[in-house]
Amino acid sequence: MVEPRKGDVIDYRIDRGSGVPAYVQIVEQTERALRMGILQVGDKLPTAKEVVAATAVNPNTVLRAYRDMEQAGLVELRRGLGTFVTRSLARPGVEDDSPLRGEVADWVARARAAGLERADVLALVTAALDAYDNEHDGTTPGDRERKKEDA
């Protein structure tokens, strides 16, 4: 049976104290859901009204996030119908049962057993990624955009 394509596939959570603008949080959470395969091509995102009724953020914030994602080619705004996912970010290897994910889970368990804290683990992964990318100059377009935003 086909899953219903309703607007209730993703719930946004806005952290007001983080200093990260809410529209960036919405884009990031959508991208994460796309990477994890939680959101799929054809899914309808919640309407601006649904998002603000759940999060109490300014409606323009939601519209801005959706416009940004439309420009990035991730979603399409269909007038009167809603906002729909047009591109997936899911890559082979991130599903729950993939070998890569299993290896990372094992590695994380070893790091934890060795007494590393969350920040240590993240720092290790980031350092390894940076070292690899510097050596191979292998940043993807998505990474480059994110770095520009950070700056």
Added chain:
Amino acid sequence: MTGPDASVALCARGLGFHYRRRGGRALQDCEFTVPGGRITALVGRNGAGKSTLLHLAGGLLRPGSGQLRVLGAVPGTSEARARVALLTQDKPLYPRFTVADTLLMGEKLNSSWDRTSAERIVREGDIPFHARIGELSPGRRTRVALALALGKRPELLLLDEPLADLDPVARGEIMAGLMAEAAERGINIVLSSHVLPELEEICDWVLVLQDGRIKLSEDVEALRQSHAVLVGAADQAGTLAGQHTVVQSRTSGRQLTSLIRQHGPLRGDWHVERPRLEDVLIGYLQPGEPGHCAPAERTEAVA
């Protein structure tokens, strides 16, 4: 009829007001324009003139000098009254009326009345329709007053400290309801508040009042982009003066933390952060003029 400035929510030119009995000026030389479609935070310390400004916009007071327009209309005229709703802090409701009577009154007094929305707001607060207003808790009274204001289907909603009486859960619910209303019907909202963290991600325009004068009237995102929080060695303070506007500055030991409005590139070695809206607002609400660096130097001399 809508005026030429119908796309502008609020516009003041040389606006002034003083209360005869209290003496002193409540508002002075206020000049600002709030564009349409915005959710505006009206911020200022106690006595800065927030309530006065909202009462003027709602047509409950007349300007002493200058002019104020709401949606292009003169406040208090029948054109403005039909399109603007004001919820004041004292929430004038008849204590002997029941909730149902109060909503019925709203329906009779307003040509366009949205009974569904008004009743929904009351019902979401678990308020019995047969209860008398005088017997309700302050939070519930606020909810009924808000239902009355929104049932009117205003294009501009003016709220004076709307959440002050409400518990945290009710605050979240009311705010979410207001945002949903804004999303659905694109209404303009101006709300005054002391609770700055709550304004984060709610408001996209800010009006800051200080001692009856407008200190800021600006887009929130532009405000965050143009300001920076700098942390660095205190002996670099000199690199900021002249070029940038130092809004707030604090020295502890050898470290200087400074909120600046940035003009052009930075010189010196600074750790730079984008401020939250709250950081910017607090910077402007502190006493002392921007560009004033004396407290930092004084602290350094003592240390």
